[in-house]
Amino acid sequence: MTSVRTLAVGLLGLLLIVAGVSLWVLGDLTTVVVSIALASTGFLWAPLIWFIGIIVILSAALANTLPFKNYLAWLLLLVVGYLAVFVILVSVTSVILP
Amino acid sequence: MTKLTMIIDLSRCIGCWTCAVGCKAENDEPIGIWWNRILTNGGNEMDTPSGTYPDISMSYMPINCQHCDNAPCVKVCPVGALRKREDGIVFLDWDRCIGCRYCLIACPYGIPAFNWRPPVQSPDNSQFRIGNPLVPVRPVGVAEKCTFCFQRVDAGNLTPACIEVCPAGARFFGDLDDPTSEVSQILQTKPTMRLREELGTEPSVYYVPPRNATRPQEVSQD
Amino acid sequence: MKKGYDMSAEEESILQPLLKTGKGFYVFVGVLLILTGWFLYCWYTQLSQGLIVTGMRSVYNAPNYMTYGVAEGSPWGIYVTTFIFWIGISHAGIAISASVRLMNLKKYKVVARMAEVLTLVALPMAALSIVFDVGRPDRLFNLLEFGRFQAPMLWDLSAITTYFMGTIIYLYLSLRGDIDQLALRIPRREWFYKRLAMHYEGTETEKERHKQTLWWLAVAIVPIMVTVHSVVSFVFGLMIARAGWYSTIFAIYFVVGAIVSGVAAVYSLAWIFRWLYKWQSLITDEVLKGITWALRNVLIIYLYLWIAEELTMNYMGSSAELRVSDFLFSGRYAPIFWPMVIIGFAVPAIILLKPVFIKKIFNPKLTFIASIILNVALWVARFTIVVPSLLNPPLYPTGIYIPTITEVSIITGTFWMAVLLYVAFVKLFPIIELDVVEA
Numbered sequence: 001m002t003s004v005r006t007l008a009v010g011l012l013g014l015l016l017i018v019a020g021v022s023l024w025v026l027g028d029l030t031t032v033v034v035s036i037a038l039a040s041t042g043f044l045w046a047p048l049i050w051f052i053g054i055i056v057i058l059s060a061a062l063a064n065t066l067p068f069k070n071y072l073a074w075l076l077l078l079v080v081g082y083l084a085v086f087v088i089l090v091s092v093t094s095v096i097l098p
Numbered sequence: 099m100t101k102l103t104m105i106i107d108l109s110r111c112i113g114c115w116t117c118a119v120g121c122k123a124e125n126d127e128p129i130g131i132w133w134n135r136i137l138t139n140g141g142n143e144m145d146t147p148s149g150t151y152p153d154i155s156m157s158y159m160p161i162n163c164q165h166c167d168n169a170p171c172v173k174v175c176p177v178g179a180l181r182k183r184e185d186g187i188v189f190l191d192w193d194r195c196i197g198c199r200y201c202l203i204a205c206p207y208g209i210p211a212f213n214w215r216p217p218v219q220s221p222d223n224s225q226f227r228i229g230n231p232l233v234p235v236r237p238v239g240v241a242e243k244c245t246f247c248f249q250r251v252d253a254g255n256l257t258p259a260c261i262e263v264c265p266a267g268a269r270f271f272g273d274l275d276d277p278t279s280e281v282s283q284i285l286q287t288k289p290t291m292r293l294r295e296e297l298g299t300e301p302s303v304y305y306v307p308p309r310n311a312t313r314p315q316e317v318s319q320d
Numbered sequence: 321m322k323k324g325y326d327m328s329a330e331e332e333s334i335l336q337p338l339l340k341t342g343k344g345f346y347v348f349v350g351v352l353l354i355l356t357g358w359f360l361y362c363w364y365t366q367l368s369q370g371l372i373v374t375g376m377r378s379v380y381n382a383p384n385y386m387t388y389g390v391a392e393g394s395p396w397g398i399y400v401t402t403f404i405f406w407i408g409i410s411h412a413g414i415a416i417s418a419s420v421r422l423m424n425l426k427k428y429k430v431v432a433r434m435a436e437v438l439t440l441v442a443l444p445m446a447a448l449s450i451v452f453d454v455g456r457p458d459r460l461f462n463l464l465e466f467g468r469f470q471a472p473m474l475w476d477l478s479a480i481t482t483y484f485m486g487t488i489i490y491l492y493l494s495l496r497g498d499i500d501q502l503a504l505r506i507p508r509r510e511w512f513y514k515r516l517a518m519h520y521e522g523t524e525t526e527k528e529r530h531k532q533t534l535w536w537l538a539v540a541i542v543p544i545m546v547t548v549h550s551v552v553s554f555v556f557g558l559m560i561a562r563a564g565w566y567s568t569i570f571a572i573y574f575v576v577g578a579i580v581s582g583v584a585a586v587y588s589l590a591w592i593f594r595w596l597y598k599w600q601s602l603i604t605d606e607v608l609k610g611i612t613w614a615l616r617n618v619l620i621i622y623l624y625l626w627i628a629e630e631l632t633m634n635y636m637g638s639s640a641e642l643r644v645s646d647f648l649f650s651g652r653y654a655p656i657f658w659p660m661v662i663i664g665f666a667v668p669a670i671i672l673l674k675p676v677f678i679k680k681i682f683n684p685k686l687t688f689i690a691s692i693i694l695n696v697a698l699w700v701a702r703f704t705i706v707v708p709s710l711l712n713p714p715l716y717p718t719g720i721y722i723p724t725i726t727e728v729s730i731i732t733g734t735f736w737m738a739v740l741l742y743v744a745f746v747k748l749f750p751i752i753e754l755d756v757v758e759a
Contacts, residue, residue: 214378
């Protein structure tokens with residue numbers, strides 16, 4: 001059962017990585033205006049998807065060894081923690097920067 | 099296709115810095131920042147002649163963003179703040195720039211300027227803006243550089259501020275893809291050069307070489 | 321001292337940091353906290369006043385009265401230098417852990433965890449160094465939203481993210497067994513350790529599963545480690561515009577330099593812990609000798625690459641490269657270049673090579689001094705890579721770069737925080753794997 005889970009997690013990670021790169025390639029091929037528009041709507045956050053994909057694919061190691069609920073907790077911790085670093089830095093600095 | 103190109107005739111340039119000041123006024127550049135500056139070919143200080151007396155000559159090199167076709171700054175910008183537009187302008191998006199200064203480092207011409215301190219215009223911007231209202235005022239911590247006056251180009255006026263104010267008529271601007279434009283004509287009739295061609299950056303700014311004139315009579319009549 | 325479990329003498333020895341806290345510790349942490357407070361104040365100053373508070377300046381020149389002191393200098397300085405330094409230190413972790421796990425070098429298991437924690441602490445400090453350097457850290461989301469994969473800096477961010485995530489997962493999995501044991505051994509913290517162990521059962525199958533997973537993880541992380549410093553080198557090595565940077569060997573040069581940094585740092589840590597907690601029986605002379613052997617060999621390779629770089633710049637370099645080289649050899653940075661070469665490289669090289677040629681008893685203390693000197697020298701070496709090339713831009717040589725006090729205060733903040741984080745780990749978890757005494 002655990003091996004299936006590990007494989008599933010690994011594949012999900014790979015999917016996210018590929019999706020991230022593809023979105024970026026598509027965004028780059030279309031005209032500058034279109035890609036900016038897409039990015040502004042919040043849909044084309046290609047690098048973010050890529051990074052989450054990296055975290056997910058590495059978490060396959062945790063999926064292989066932890067009980068499922070605990071694995072999810074760790075995955076959430078890693079992804080949210082990673083984003084939280086950006087959020088904290090951005091919020092703190094945006095208050096101080098003129 | 100538009101291929102915006104600038105030509106600077108160094109045989110006419112008198113090193114007066116009017117183009118630099120015109121640019122500074124048009125774009126609300128803060129104290130200390132110049133998008134366009136005039137180097138003197140003789141040395142690091144202004145108005146340094148080249149050569150040894152009595153065989154000396156004075157020539158200048160106005161330098162601004164070369165809007166390269168193969169721009170290193172566009173390649174290295176991590177957030178894509180620098181983008182090459184269809185018309186050839188290399189545009190720096192001041193809202194996206196995170197201030198990493200990689201473009202300052204990648205540029206072979208040392209062009210981009212950086213807002214090290216919160217920008218202060220002179221005269222003070224808060225009451226009266228000198229610059230073109232279509233050009234946003236940049237915040238601290240972002241890079242900035244010549245835009246070929248995109249605000250004028252987008253409005254259909256192919257005359258950037260520096261071209262407009264040059265008293266010696268040394269600067270030209272136009273669409274190289276248009277065979278009837280002034281820049282196309284000059285490129286066909288006069289010898290031109292570009293800076294650091296060996297790097298393969300394909301700049302869009304051409305220079306007509308200066309004459310080593312030591313006496314006024316030798317300056318060309320055209 | 322409450323003991324909920326009968327520990328062997330060796331276990332109690334390993335768990336000393338968790339069981340006892342002396343007055344010296346509180347003084348040490350207190351001083352670090354004060355220094356961190358100073359760092360935070362300086363960072364606040366930089367954020368509110370702009371990067372003008374540093375010594376960095378733009379590349380271009382114009383008459384100085386026109387540029388009001390914002391031009392003629394180096395756009396990058398000690399922030400980027402320290403970034404490279406921290407990435408270098410981070411190469412400790414997996415270099416040691418991988419050797420232990422993949423090559424079955426059980427002897428070095430005793431230093432594996434201290435190396436992994438070093439990586440875990442070094443990587444965020446590297447990222448923080450860059451956050452200090454950017455002009456608008458409030459726009460960091462732009463990296464996630466608009467990041468371009470053609471940009472070397474995005475490669476940096478990707479590689480560092482991967483390396484960090486891999487290391488934290490690796491560390492947790494190898495720590496899990498010990499956490500479970502600690503729940504028994506330190507009853508007052510049982511609630512903390514029990515939750516963190518996440519239903520660890522400690523059966524043979526589970527242990528085997530962990531071993532397998534960790535093995536594969538180690539295999540995956542080693543190429544990631546090499547990639548990390550290679551992409552950091554590409555930020556410099558691919559810049560055709562910068563004489564002294566544009567070089568084909570930068571990737572391997574940086575990676576080897578990083579391994580020297582990392583191994584030297586692990587030696588320093590191992591020696592300090594051995595001295596502090598009297599772990600002579602655990603961190604034996606044999607172990608230290610082995611690390612010294614590795615350090616010596618990578619140092620030789622690093623010096624070889626470094627000499628190749630310096631010679632190439634100096635022998636028949638372009639005028640720009642000669643200017644950069646002259647800055648180091650005889651110009652304004654000679655006062656830091658030559659001490660780096662003589663005290664920083666030659667002295668440790670002699671200390672490390674001496675036992676090879678002159679049969680003397682291994683002197684751990686001397687090697688410890690050499691390891692500290694090496695890391696300082698490598699920081700200076702990275703400074704000599706970053707700054708002189710930037711002061712010699714293509715069209716005209718410009719200015720000078722001298723870091724300001726604010727700048728130094730900010731970047732040393734990463735050192736204080738790194739030590740605080742490391743010390744926190746040492747107080748919560750065993751810095752030596754409990755397996756080492758349980759075999």
